[in-house]
Amino acid sequence: MPDEYVNGKTKNVSSIENIARSPYLNKGTATSLSARNALQLTGIFPPAVENLEQQKKRALVQLRAKSSNLEKYMFLAWLRNTNVRLFYRVVIDELEEMAPIIYTPTVGTACLEYSHIYPFLAPPGVPDGLYLSIDDLPNLTQIIKNYHPYPFDESLTPQIAVITDGSRILGLGDLGVNGMGIPIGKLQLYVAGAGIDPRRTLPITIDLGTNNEKNLNDEFYLGLRKKRVSDDQFEDFSSEHAFELLAKYRDNLFCFNDDIQGTGAVILSGFINAVRLVEKDVHPKQHRILFFGAGSAGVGVAKQLLEFFKIEHGMSEEEAKKLVWLVDTKGLVTHDRGDKLANHKVYFARKDNEGCQYKSLMDVIEYVKPTALIGLSSTGGVFDETILKRMAELNKNPIVFPLSNPMVNAECTFEDAMKHTENRVIFASGTGFPPFIEHDTGKIRYPGQGNNIPGLGLGAIIARPDKITDRQIYASASALAESLTAEEIEQNFLYPAVQRIRRVSARVAAAVIVTSVDEGLACNPEINSMVKKDLQEILSRNGEKWQSLVKYVEERMWDPSIEKFFSSDSLIEKNLLDSLANEIVQVEE
Ligand SMILES: NC(=O)C1=CN([C@@H]2O[C@H](COP(=O)(O)OP(=O)(O)OC[C@H]3O[C@@H](n4cnc5c(N)ncnc54)[C@H](O)[C@@H]3O)[C@@H](O)[C@H]2O)C=CC1
Ligand SMILES: CC(=O)C(=O)O
């Protein structure tokens, strides 16, 4: 290590550099004149001293002038990696506009291009996440220790990590190390949507190689340039084993699989509201739910829906299971189809098909006559005009959820779903579609968007349960479903407006917290003593005590404008200022 970094006399020079360069501490042109003076930063910035609002205004002008969404993505990444507070002020205040840039659909484009744009996303030395490769195995512990997004305060250990092995990035397939955009993007939603402290989030990509030939042959590809290790070598990290991994770790590690359980929760929530909307025509127990796509997300959502029928409608597991049909690339999933079904499909394989097999989606629709059609197949446009029209013939209000991401993979657009069902569709997609204006009435109709549920993560961080259980996940879904305002219900929304996401996340988190206390799993003593004495009232999600818990959660949300969340860096600045005067004098001597 060069002398200037270890020499006691110049130690603080590197600390000053850290303040100016740390994306968490740097305030850019909002650094006060006194701080600039004390930290020897005078002259580093132009003379004007701005506030966060002015900085945001300028950032928005620049951002909106960019012509492509990828350029906007890169602009925002640079902002995040140089000035975290400003980035989140922009994202939180303009979430509806920013979410499609920092997450789906643009994050899909960014992942495809990741190795090409990587050097232009962050200044050198500012990590965008932690890269662990199979070649690093012998040094894994040291490598994890190397990761310091926030060099000044090692007590800020990560509270939440999002991990991918890059093998199935949205519906784009195996992108190898380029998949890093997803853990980064998802954690940004957790920060913006649920107020998790960004200093305590950790995006991780595990590089086990890639089978993506395009990447392997791309001169700029930044991952390991070799084929993905086979299951035999590294079975635990293979994407095909998402369910096995979950089963193996869910009871002994504080983890959940977002594609199976997170998606399960958020889609269940939209589905609960969809069922309510059609209740006068279809009794909840009469639903016939067809999943197009039987992978981690399809089966994850299907399993979560069963909980609704069991808990809210007193159905047995066997009865509820009969409301679900799965379709994969070979057609309807049946027990006697003749191929060996993957383990996760066996549970839902139909036994009542009387030896008949149904291959095409239309054949399956004619057989099942679904009330709800849910797409998790990564196959863009497959819910075409004929399919949508048939759904509209079969149902007064067909429930159609084309949930695959990014937008090009959505099974249909909102516009097509409206047009081909005479505007009768009950709709939610994974990537947000623009609103639709009804031709005859001029009425604006808004699509639902079912994607992430950041409040689940916040609740778990606050309560610190030993594990994430199905009951906690169900609680998050039902709290989200019941968070609609009277106006949103009036407009037939399935999900609350995105502008309210933080308030909604607080309720979702509170529901997770109280459930984990009821299960005896919460390890946070403050939470236990606060919630236990009024457990029943809080569990009912009504009344003063429930409101107090929601407020308690809200008060713990990180906010880029609230200085108290930066007490540690104020302290650092203070300590630094106290010691600087002396030490700078010594250095000069
Ligand atoms: N809206 C949301 O919140 C979420 C959306 N997703 C999206 O769901 C999609 C699937 O994700 P996973 O289940 O994890 O992937 P997966 O690869 O595990 O499963 C895909 C399934 O679709 C089936 N499939 C593919 N092409 C098909 C075709 N032409 N006809 C019939 N079936 C077909 C496959 O057989 C498989 O069962 C992705 O596009 C992903 O972005 C996933 C998680 C959350
Ligand atoms: C939203 C998400 O997790 C996915 O598309 O995979």
Ligand SMILES: [Mg+2]
């Ligand atoms: Mg996912």
